[in-house]
Amino acid sequence: MRAALLQLDGDLSGTVADRVAHAVGLVEQAAPDADLVVLPELWAHGAWDIRDWQAVAEPLDGPTVRALREVAARTSTVVHAGSVLERAADGELYNTSVLIGSDGAVLRHYRKIHRFGFDEGEAAVLAPGTELVTAEHGDAVLGLATCYDLRFPEMFRLLLDSGVTVLVLVASWPATRVEHWRTLLRARAIENQMWVLGCNQSGTQGRVELGGASAVVDPAGVVVAEAGSAEQVLTAMLDPAQVPLLRKAFPVLRDRRL
Numbered sequence: 001m002r003a004a005l006l007q008l009d010g011d012l013s014g015t016v017a018d019r020v021a022h023a024v025g026l027v028e029q030a031a032p033d034a035d036l037v038v039l040p041e042l043w044a045h046g047a048w049d050i051r052d053w054q055a056v057a058e059p060l061d062g063p064t065v066r067a068l069r070e071v072a073a074r075t076s077t078v079v080h081a082g083s084v085l086e087r088a089a090d091g092e093l094y095n096t097s098v099l100i101g102s103d104g105a106v107l108r109h110y111r112k113i114h115r116f117g118f119d120e121g122e123a124a125v126l127a128p129g130t131e132l133v134t135a136e137h138g139d140a141v142l143g144l145a146t147c148y149d150l151r152f153p154e155m156f157r158l159l160l161d162s163g164v165t166v167l168v169l170v171a172s173w174p175a176t177r178v179e180h181w182r183t184l185l186r187a188r189a190i191e192n193q194m195w196v197l198g199c200n201q202s203g204t205q206g207r208v209e210l211g212g213a214s215a216v217v218d219p220a221g222v223v224v225a226e227a228g229s230a231e232q233v234l235t236a237m238l239d240p241a242q243v244p245l246l247r248k249a250f251p252v253l254r255d256r257r258l
């Protein structure tokens with residue numbers, strides 16, 4: 001499977017429509033060489049610009065997801081649209097990742113379970129998701145997760161037990177804690193013997209410097225590709241069939257005591 005991770009710049013000086021147009025252009029460029037294109041967390045709406053959240057939130061059939069559905073269908077490529085600020089029918093706001101099939105249909109959506117910010121930020125404004133989400137793609141089983149989720153290993157054990165072989169984690173992770181990002185991506189890969197695709201943002205958003213360092217980590221914990229600190233399309237080949245082979249050759253998961 002060829003993956004393309006769009007590490008988008010988090011600058012919010014343009015409009016949401018500008019950012020969507022830019023991202024659609026990059027998906028169009030990346031799609032011919034990719035089986036899966038991945039965007040980061042809240043790249044259109046701003047993960048750190050909480051003051052605007054009420055104004056910019058959209059339903060899942062709003063213009064941002066619609067534009068990504070159109071480009072997925074136009075290029076016949078599976079697109080993980082990163083996450084959007086979702087305004088649900090009941091008025092609640094969620095940080096919601098959307099997986100789109102190569103025909104442009106929404107295959108799955110995942111509402112971020114662990115909200116960042118302690119008593120502020122996401123935790124104060126967004127409702128938490130409650131359901132784990134997986135999806136088959138070719139010979140892979142994808143598991144969806146978002147940013148701060150990375151700190152909660154029990155979530156990935158549950159995804160492991162649901163058959164996941166490729167974890168797709170979208171983020172807007174800051175530069176100040178980028179070594180946590182690198183370490184935890186590798187830890188989740190090693191302890192669960194699964195591929196990990198971590199798609200982050202770069203640049204600055206308000207006062208927050210974003211960490212970049214999007215990465216593809218193999219099931220043994222080897223970083224096979226890592227982005228720098230600027231906007232970049234990171235591509236890598238990954239073979240989901242390596243997962244059962246490694247789990248057989250080094251059967252550490254058999255020794256779990258539940």
Ligand SMILES: NC(=O)CCC(=O)C(=O)O
Nearest residue numbers: 047116147148172174177
């Ligand atoms: N958007 C986020 O979830 C940020 C997470 C973060 O900064 C951290 O876990 O550290």
